Amino acid sequence: MEGDCHYLDGNLNARRRVEHAQQLLEQIGLEGKRVKMINLSSAMGGQFASTVAEFTEEICQIGPNPLHNGDDESRTRNNVSTHNPKTVVGPQME
Amino acid sequence: MIVAEQKSLDEIKNLLGDGKRVLVVGCGTCVTVCFAGGAKEAGILASTLRMNTQLNGDPKAVTHMTVQRQCESEYLDTIQDQVSEADVVLSVGCGIGVQALAEKYSDALVVPGLNTSFMGQPLEQGVWAERCQACGSCVLGVTGGICPIARCSKQLLNGPCGGTDDGRCEIDADLECAWQLIYDKLKTQERMHLLMDITPPKDWRSSRDGGPRKIVRKDLRLPGQEMSNDER
Numbered sequence: 001m002e003g004d005c006h007y008l009d010g011n012l013n014a015r016r017r018v019e020h021a022q023q024l025l026e027q028i029g030l031e032g033k034r035v036k037m038i039n040l041s042s043a044m045g046g047q048f049a050s051t052v053a054e055f056t057e058e059i060c061q062i063g064p065n066p067l068h069n070g071d072d073e074s075r076t077r078n079n080v081s082t083h084n085p086k087t088v089v090g091p092q093m094e
Numbered sequence: 095m096i097v098a099e100q101k102s103l104d105e106i107k108n109l110l111g112d113g114k115r116v117l118v119v120g121c122g123t124c125v126t127v128c129f130a131g132g133a134k135e136a137g138i139l140a141s142t143l144r145m146n147t148q149l150n151g152d153p154k155a156v157t158h159m160t161v162q163r164q165c166e167s168e169y170l171d172t173i174q175d176q177v178s179e180a181d182v183v184l185s186v187g188c189g190i191g192v193q194a195l196a197e198k199y200s201d202a203l204v205v206p207g208l209n210t211s212f213m214g215q216p217l218e219q220g221v222w223a224e225r226c227q228a229c230g231s232c233v234l235g236v237t238g239g240i241c242p243i244a245r246c247s248k249q250l251l252n253g254p255c256g257g258t259d260d261g262r263c264e265i266d267a268d269l270e271c272a273w274q275l276i277y278d279k280l281k282t283q284e285r286m287h288l289l290m291d292i293t294p295p296k297d298w299r300s301s302r303d304g305g306p307r308k309i310v311r312k313d314l315r316l317p318g319q320e321m322s323n324d325e326r
Contacts, residue, residue, distance in 0.1 A: 015248070024138065024142060027103050027142060028142050028145045028146045028149065029145070029146055029150065030145070030148040030149070066149060067145055067148055067149065
């Protein structure tokens, strides 16, 4: 499956990016194994279901995200998207 | 372009010190192209710092912005309010961007998030290589467009040295011998006669050996601008 992607080497590129995301999580102090990549085709529904069930077990064993205690206030405080990132295109000259 | 790499998170956190409000400033030019300090990297670094400092019990409020060109003062006008609200400004521009920010906002504490590495060229996806050392006296016209200053480990002007080995450099076998490349290129161009000319010792005063450099173009100066001693 790996390297045998509809987008040619797309799943190989994706794997490197997932590994980078895992490294970022480790750097932050979270568990890198909170992110996982597997390769499946659309004809592998049964394997997809069992893989998701296994990953759910793994995630439950790791425990909840310590940055999110479940209440709405915490969610707002920690949510990256609330920080309003902004890109300035230029010096805004008239 | 200028190529840079992000510092380690530990070093960045040390530079931030006790500052609680951090503004990460990205740059939309060279460091965007080399994936070190563009809008995407500034955002990821800001998120990383927010989450990491919160996990460590010393949460920082980290925001981020990206200007199109951090090395020019005019482009920094747009972030004046955000800079004034920050305890520390973490620049993920090149060393020029960091200094431009620190000079424009002299009251702000500006620290670098990147190590500026070299002037180079992307060879392929994810690979950059040094191509210019800004020596101030370009010799590419007689070396087949291959720079012996930036690409020869010994900066030889009449190479190759005795350490060239099957087209590789004795300093690092992964490095191509610049003078082998020059030889091959001039041969292809049928300009081998250029190699018969002995290049005299280089005048390094145009490089860093002459101290920090400055270019003044009188034709571009504006009326009313005070003439410095250099221009007179």
